Amino acid sequence: MREPVLITKNGRPRTVLIAYEDYQRLMRREHRVELTAELTDADIAAIEASEMDPGLDHLDAELTADKHAAD
Template identity: 65%
Template sequence: MTTTVAAAAVSKDFGAYQDAAVRDPVIITKNGQPCTVLLAYEDFVRLSKRDRQVDLTAELSADEIAAVEAVEMDPGLDHLNSELPPAKV
């Protein structure tokens, strides 16, 4: 169960909240509003692996655009085409 606690309380008894965060995330509030989460390192690593890098297509070079355009989907995945919206004519 997630715990919510004021920042002042965390500063007074950090060790206890650090121990609690190993079991479940601890939401730390400032002026009554959530501002920080204290969580186990393993949870941080797991969540970090889910991060995705986003690049703007406007920043791609002509060679990179050509490489993307040349890619062909594996024929075994043709069934996924049915999930695409209808092509605009």
């Protein structure tokens, strides 16, 4: 089993099954920290120029809701 298995509910993605090795790799990556002071000018320019995939617009709403909740 090398490919992720997508499980949907009412036609919407809900869960993904992945190989245990992939899970371990993702968990190690989650704990990696990079200092923003170590970013190059090219890194910062790439971040500023980046755009979110159109299917992920709902995440902007979550950020806005979290920001207002903290105020």
